[in-house]
Amino acid sequence: MPKRKPEIRIRSFGIYDGWDSDAKDLPRIAEFTTRVPAVIDIEFGMVVNIKGAKNEPLIYCIDHPGIRDADGKRRAPFDGEVYVRSNDWNFYLGDTIWAPMEDKLGPWRMTLQLAGKIIADKTFDVFRGNDSPKQPA
Numbered sequence: 001m002p003k004r005k006p007e008i009r010i011r012s013f014g015i016y017d018g019w020d021s022d023a024k025d026l027p028r029i030a031e032f033t034t035r036v037p038a039v040i041d042i043e044f045g046m047v048v049n050i051k052g053a054k055n056e057p058l059i060y061c062i063d064h065p066g067i068r069d070a071d072g073k074r075r076a077p078f079d080g081e082v083y084v085r086s087n088d089w090n091f092y093l094g095d096t097i098w099a100p101m102e103d104k105l106g107p108w109r110m111t112l113q114l115a116g117k118i119i120a121d122k123t124f125d126v127f128r129g130n131d132s133p134k135q136p137a
Contacts, residue, residue, distance in 0.1 A: 006053035008119040013046035016094065026092045034122065036108075037129040038101045045094020048112055048120045053084045059113040060093050065106030065126070084114075097126065 015036060016027035026047055036044045050058070063077040078095070093112060097104050105126055112120040 004052050006056070006114060006119075007049075007051040008114070009049045010120055010122070011047045011049050011090065013122050014044065016043045016045065016092075019043050019092065019094065019096075026090055027094070034124050036097075036124050036126045038097050038105055038126050039129055040099060040101070041096055043094055043096050044108075044124055044126075045092060045110060046120060046122050047090055047092050050084055050089050050091060050114070050119075052087055053114060054087045054089075056084045056114060057081050058084055058091065061109075061111045061113075062093070062095055063109040063111075064095075065104065065108060067103050093120075101128075 012029040012032065014029060014033040015031040017030050018041075019027035027043060029047075036042060059079070059081050061077050061079040064075070067075045069075050082091070084091075091112070093110050095108065095110075105128060107123050107125055109121070109123045111118050
């Protein structure tokens with residue numbers, strides 16, 4: 001019998017209440033948005049529901065706008081692999097803003113891959129808190 005194709009759904013994306021990586025519960029959505037003000041400790045990202053892919057490797061990547069290391073060199077995107085824990089699993093992919101904020105401004109692209117295919121893709125625009133929204137040209 002052929003294997004069923006996994007079902008993928010982005011449940012929420014935007015700004016979340018605080019998140020504790022050691023806690024069992026995922027963060028709660030505070031605001032659906034892709035525009036995130038650069039405020040220290042603001043939590044943003046997405047929650048993705050994955051059905052029918054238990055024990056499959058899930059590749060995550062957060063491509064930030066140019067965060068610098070201690071030597072001033074641009075860090076590589078944050079990436080890694082986790083295994084889908086159940087046949088109906090919610091996964092949170094997100095990050096937060098920390099000082100200094102200057103290298104955190106700009107687009108943050110977050111992606112998830114399953115079986116070599118991108119299954120979730122969101123780009124968040126982190127802007128200086130007092131910047132006005134961009135107007136269409």
